[in-house]
Amino acid sequence: MTTDDPRPVSLRREGDGLRIDWADGISTFVTWRTLRKECPCATCTDERAKPPNPFRVLSAQEVAAGPPAPLKMAPVGQYAYQIAWNDGHSTGIYTLAALRKLSEPTS
């Protein structure tokens, strides 16, 4: 991490995603669905590396949970956030750099 890394001025829930205003004046938005899909934890990273399985069925918990939504988003140190999802998954730690990469500038 260097001092050139993006710093958020504010993070807030907006509609079905996360709005981030950055210190460099850029405002970005990313949907919860994208964040959940791009979960950086080892389990999900392994899962994404495998070829798609057409016979994979959703677990009962996934079906019951509906579209991905965060239950909790907590800072981890100064450079990351841990998101606890409504499907019970909470090991993903999103660095600020990852959040910046995953979100789209809207201004």
Ligand SMILES: [Zn+2]
């Ligand atoms: Zn994960």
